[in-house]
Amino acid sequence: MSGMLDSGTRLTAENGDEVEITGFLGAGGQGEVYRVRTPAGERALKWYYPTCATPEQEAIVRELVDRDFADDRFLWPEAYVPEHHGSYGYLMGLRPDRFKGLPALFRRRLRTSTRALLTACLYTVEAYQALHSRGIAYRDISWGNIFFDPATGDVLVCDNDNAVVEGDASGISGTMEFMAPELVRGDPGARPGTQSDLHSLAVLLFMLLMNHHPLKGRRELQIHCLDEAAERKLYGRDPLFVFDPADDSNAPDPAEHATVLATWDAAAGRLQELFRRGFTTGLHDPASRVRESEWRNALRAVLDSVVECASCGRQNMTEPGENPPPRLCWGCGQRLVLPPRLTVTTAPPRTEHHIRLRRAARVHEHHLDPEPARHDCSDASLVAELVEHPSKPGRYGIANRSEETWTGARSDGTVQRIGPGQTVPLRSGLELDLGGGARAVVRAG
Missing domain, CATH: 2.60.200 (Tumour Suppressor Smad4)
Incomplete structure (x- = not known):
């Protein structure tokens, strides 16, 4: 087994539980994750790289463990595991096999449905809303921290060790592609919190439903080297929504961005309106960003309005409510019979x-x-x-x-x-x- 900890290594969690390493599960930017045996059954252990095992990160983990946020949508830190050979970690639940990572979805390696994706979006919104309602900002909402069941839309939020009490300035600011523009620019007084989480959440929802980033249009195609300076311009200094109704200079390229053009046309107008607001005025005014309750109500209404095409059987979004406008099936082009x-x-x-x-x-x-x-x-x-x-x-x-x-x-x-x-x-x-x-x-x- 490769990694910092060998199979068979025994540790003791701060709650007194004996922990034995039984397998290596994977590695990320901050550390490695292992399968372990404990008196309460199998768990996962996140073990930080020594360079990431700072006193500040330790304080965050201890605070999260003390909060004991019991929510089955989160793999929350359950117990702190003290220092061993220059590092430390924490225990959490194991991720069941039915939950898949979003990269597989974006590469079209998962079979799912419109209804399952809308359900995943609804559950994701409510998961982060539950966190925010307890005064906790996640700060790193991105495609890497959400897993979903492509059959049911159930979601599981992992890597919760960067969440902090609202207003805490310690730790990370997020993943560049998902960070609010004011954080990317480093505006004076700007710090990660629930308002910046709302931008990250909107990006994640757009990617789930459209399989594309909301700020990557023609402008990105003109960039020869997408280095940090180029990313700061794209996401921070000069962000522009690909479907901005007032400026089409960053519109999708028909040849390179055919997928997002098709998925946008297939989306319900009620969702399009929220995305427009979130990525126009919301890019520049954090107070005008779409709230979780707005996303929740819209997603539920659209989910209730999904119908199958009588000709090809594909699931289609339709407008909620009575007497919706006529709509063609995104799959076969036939008019939908409601x-x-x-x-x-x-x-x-x-x-x-x-x-x-x-x-x-x-x-x-x-x-x-x-x-x-x-x-x-x-x-x-x-x-x-x-x-x-x-x-x-x-x-x-x-x-x-x-x-x-x-x-x-x-x-x-x-x-x-x-x-x-x-x-x-x-x-x-x-x-x-x-x-x-x-x-x-x-x-x-």
Whole structure:
């Protein structure tokens, strides 16, 4: 095994746990990661290079361990492992194999879907929002620290040892491509924090959905050597969004940037508007950057509006709400035929969610909550789903997957009760009382 620590090496964490090195997992810019055996089971150990094992970094790790941020979306430092041969480290959970790195996505080596990518974006936003709500700035949001499940969109944030209390000026400023322009320029008084995190988050979301960096257009193609000085100009001194509506001098080149031109055209207008704001006024005014709550609401609405093309089966974003503009499939170019939508109205404070009743459409617990703390699109939160009649192809109904008994009212006034596990035939005008003050109605258009 190559690395600073040999297999079989035994260490003692500060919490008293005995730690035995069993394997080498990888290396990064700050240190190496090992698989280890502990009394609590297998864990990962990050071990810093001696040059990175500074007193300042040690203080950050100890503070993060003391915070005990229990959130399953983060591989948070669990225990500090004291100095051994000139360095130190910390224990964290192991990353399950189903979580893949974003470089594989950007190189098109992963099979995923529009719905999974939107879900990953939604979960990513909420993960960082949870961190920010506790007064912690991540400071290094980038493609290297997020892993996702291409099948479900579940996310896992790794390398959390650079997060600090908001206002702390110690440590790193981030990865150049993701850093806010004021940090790249080194403006007086500018320091990494939640406001700069919002810029980094917008860059990450753009890359997830568009497979391209938002500031890399024709201007980058004119750079002969992309050295540090060129990067500072591109990302800091003279940043320009590739789809800036007022200046097309950095627009994508049709020959070199065909992917981002196609993915941008396929994106919902509601997301395009947020990206425009984040990468125009948001580049120069940190206070106008898109907040996590704005991203969350837009991503959820667009996710609920994804439909499959009737001609080729590919998933397409459509505009949320009623009577969206006509749209062509990004895959085959055929006009999309939109299915009916289920409008769910929550208990007070009233909030409406419009869910396109595509094949296997689902309603989750967060759709019934006016202010959900966290979205969950897994089976565990399933409330209802669209199912096809087992013996009558093309006939659909809404199946009750909750523990509540619903009341359904048809447009002719007929009322029926739908118990857990039962299905009510899908008809325009069908109204459902889902319990707890939440109601739903099936509408066309």
